[in-house]
Amino acid sequence: MSEPISASDTNTIEISQETDRPWERLEELADAGDTESLTTYLESLSVGDQALALSRTDEAHLQTVLTSLAGEDAAELLRHLSESQAADIVETLPAEDAAAIVHEMPSDEQADLLGDLDAKQVSAILEALPHEEADAVRKLTAYSDDVAGGLLVREILRFDYSTKVADVISTLSENADEFRDYDVQYAYLTDAENRLVGVLPMRNLLFARRSDPVADIMIADPLSLRDDTPLDDLIDFFETHHFLGVPVVDAEGKLLGVVHRNAVDYEATRAAENDFLKSQGIIGGEELRTMPLFLRARRRLSWLSINILLNIGAAAVIAIYQDTLEKVIALAVFLPIISDMSGCSGNQAVAVSMRELSLGLIRPTEMLRVWLKEVSVGLINGAALGLLVAIVAVVWDGNPYLGLVVGLALFANTIVAVSIGGTVPLVLKRFGFDPAVASGPLLTTVTDMCGFFLVLGLATAMLNQLI
Amino acid sequence: MSEPISASDTNTIEISQETDRPWERLEELADAGDTESLTTYLESLSVGDQALALSRTDEAHLQTVLTSLAGEDAAELLRHLSESQAADIVETLPAEDAAAIVHEMPSDEQADLLGDLDAKQVSAILEALPHEEADAVRKLTAYSDDVAGGLLVREILRFDYSTKVADVISTLSENADEFRDYDVQYAYLTDAENRLVGVLPMRNLLFARRSDPVADIMIADPLSLRDDTPLDDLIDFFETHHFLGVPVVDAEGKLLGVVHRNAVDYEATRAAENDFLKSQGIIGGEELRTMPLFLRARRRLSWLSINILLNIGAAAVIAIYQDTLEKVIALAVFLPIISDMSGCSGNQAVAVSMRELSLGLIRPTEMLRVWLKEVSVGLINGAALGLLVAIVAVVWDGNPYLGLVVGLALFANTIVAVSIGGTVPLVLKRFGFDPAVASGPLLTTVTDMCGFFLVLGLATAMLNQLI
Secondary structure (H helix, E strand, O other): OOEEOOOOOOOEEOOOOOOOOHHHHHHHHHHOOHHHHHHHHHHHOOOHHHHHHHOOOOOHHHHHHHOOOOHHHHHHHOOOOOOOHHHHHHHHOOOOHHHHHHHHHHHHHHHHHHHHOHHHHHHHHHHHHHHHHHHHHHHHHHOOOOHHHHHHHHOOOOEEEOEEEEEEHHHHHHHHHHHOOOOOOOEEOOOOOEEEEEEEEEHHHHHOOOOOOOHOOOOOOOEEEEOOHHHHHHHHHHHHHOOOEEEEEEEEOEEEEEEEEEHHHHHHHHHHHHHHHHOOOOOOOOOOOOOHHHHHHHHHHHHHHHHHHHHHHHHHHHOOOHHHHHOOOHHHHHHHHHHHHHHHHHHHHHHHHHHHHHOOOOOOHHHHHHHHHHHHHHHHHHHHHHHHHHHHHHHHHHHHHHHHHHHHHHHHHHHHHHHHHHHHHHHHHOOOOOOHHHHHHHHHHHHHHHHHHHHHHHHHHHHHOOO | OOOOOOOOOOOOOOOOOOOOOOHHHHHHHHHHHHHHHHHHHHHOOOOHHHHHHHHHOOOOHHHHHHHHOHHHHHHHHHHOOHHHHHHHHHHHHHHHHHHHHOEEEEEEEEHHHHHHHOOOHEEEEEEEEHHHHHHHHHHHHOOOOOOOHOOOOOOEEEEEEEEHHHHHHHHHHHHHHHHOOOOOOOEEEOOOEEEEEEEHHHHHHHHOOOEHHHHHHHEEOOOEEEEEOOOHHHHHHHHHOOOOOEEEEEEOOOEEEEEHHHHHHHHHHHHHHHHHHOOOOOOOOOOOOOOOHHHHHHHHHHHHHHHHHHHHHHHHHHHHHHHHHHHHHOHHHHHHHHHHHHHHHHHHHHHHHHHHHHOOOOOOOOOOHHHHHHHHHHHHHHHHHHHHHHHHHHHHHHHHHHHHHHHHHHHHHHHHHHHHHHHHHHHHOOOOHHHHHHHHHHHHHHHHHHHHHHHHHHHHHHHHHHH
């Protein structure tokens, strides 16, 4: 992957070119049983190509690849994959092999991975792990992904606060290789009951007298967070503080581990990606096209069936006005336009509300404020869209009253759509629902009903002018 | 914000409660001119409440707040805000005051902020900065946000590689306060021409002889990236390597600065959030409801006007079949259902394709693969939805042929929708367009046209059975 450049004499990386069909090469190497070439080949691939190659390799070869790699290399490989892909792969492995890989993962990744497997497989893997480790993993897996307990790593530097500076330095020096993987800037100091009493910035060791206890150069009463601190508060914490990590304690102040900034950033990205997926109707877990067909179809269908019922409900309004529609058939052309455009306007308002909610710029109770801000935009854009559609109607049909009806309806329904779109996420949030999932269908149903009612109701009122 | 808990004797943070109307308190304190209380009050607020308070404070008070804080505190405050909010606030300040704040920001934030201001204001601020700094800022601002050059910080520890260990340690010790803000784990070693020759992990200083040159304990030929490395490759780099930062060099191998993992994670989150906003029709920049009404309306309208034109084009299909519709008015009830449901099915396929593209699990050229995977889901879900809508039609209208027409149409159009939804993001990506912006409108237009054509075409063919 890296290529020294003679001009600069440094190891500047040229990102590798796409490899053609890397999964075929992977299967070849697995068949040949040459572990070293396999490892080298995988390392030569970009992260994207690793994910691609593994997703396209058949199950038998995949097992050979993962079991022939050293546990550590396999763990490293899995951490580059999306969580659902990693879980899908581990599910194909015998529990013993899966346990060997899990054993090499840092504790936050262990918890993530096991959280995505089914209960039966989790207990099989836990049984295959060393007893003590299994206990620790079980404890962390009990936390959900979005609280401090579920995001912490147990692999931290921990010393009794009475340890001498010289002893800390010699421990560090003896275990330099192991600690290299920790990205260590701090050691955490505890008392005899494992309660956190201080944090020791490693750089303080540089200037310290070696015979002093580390307590003399530690930061006493360090900031820490409880294990049940939710993700939003963790994001807030790392925005407020420059730290790369924060120690996490349980109800008794005992040190459980450290949540790193990276883990929180990663979850924040995942939350944003999930909001996108959910708003598009991918619910109940990420979908990759390598997953079984019926799982994919079933998950998508559960979302579609709710939507079609809501849609049929909205369309019932049209059925009520069938007589009017029969007399002014041109209205049928405009019904889908009004439905689609109101959806578009409403979704814009939904997106702005969700963004403002996540930035803290609006509170779930401030319905009136949002509504006023949306109505003003709705008046302008509704007028523009209504005018446009009215002109189209008049030019096409020749009857100015048809223009009046559809123009007025779209104008009014745009205002309805932005009002609902702006406030629905606040209401959902306030009552503990997920705005990303539920805002879209609720918005579409109400604006469709209302739009059909406006067009057909106005047309009924002006029927004499329209015929 | 922090509250010691007696039970544990540690500084476990209780996340502060929401403050009622914090902007009023802020305006009071600004009027009183008490800088110290102002600083203390702002620090007591959560990041969300800071953003809220600043967004609701009027312009005059905001100027007082920002100019009465020390430049450093004001810079700290702005970094907690979203980029568009920060830019909006800085735009209200005189160039001198803005420059005093910019001066205190790390270089990547300087570049971000100035990138969001208009050109006239940027040059006013640059003129008010010290000459040398203005040059450096100008250089970084020239890079776009999504390449290494635009994300790097210049504030790094940099030594000549011939410096003695003892001299590095004493420099660190003398400047301990300044370096505390750097989150330093590495120093970067350069030759006389400022070319990167090595990286020095700070922990190596612990075990080194003080009279040796740092070159003896450095990592020689360290990995580095070019200034034009795009964001996707940076994400890939940090997924592959454990590093917290990577040095960035120009074409001649000269060290420009370091891109930190955090900056890359932040951009990744922003990209995911923007995909969500764009897919919902918030285009041309983030919208906050504190922005001017006409800006908000104009940006939203530019997106809506394209959509309404596409919509009118699709609805033209209905106009063509007006005769059929006149004879079987019940069809008008099902047109919006078929349009909406096809949009839903297609959007699911769009979301999965965009996710697989971003994970590298699919290449933009693999249209056939995606299409096959989507058709199979489309067959199942189309059959289920088609059957449901057919039953509804038969129960409501009593004519089995109406059920046949709308059921078949929805079945076929679901397959069309997932085929288009799955492949459109690949095509757009391949030709350099943004799938998040363009997939939705393209999908809706084609599936609407096709759906209307299917319902009304089938109905025309079976007209004798339907009347």
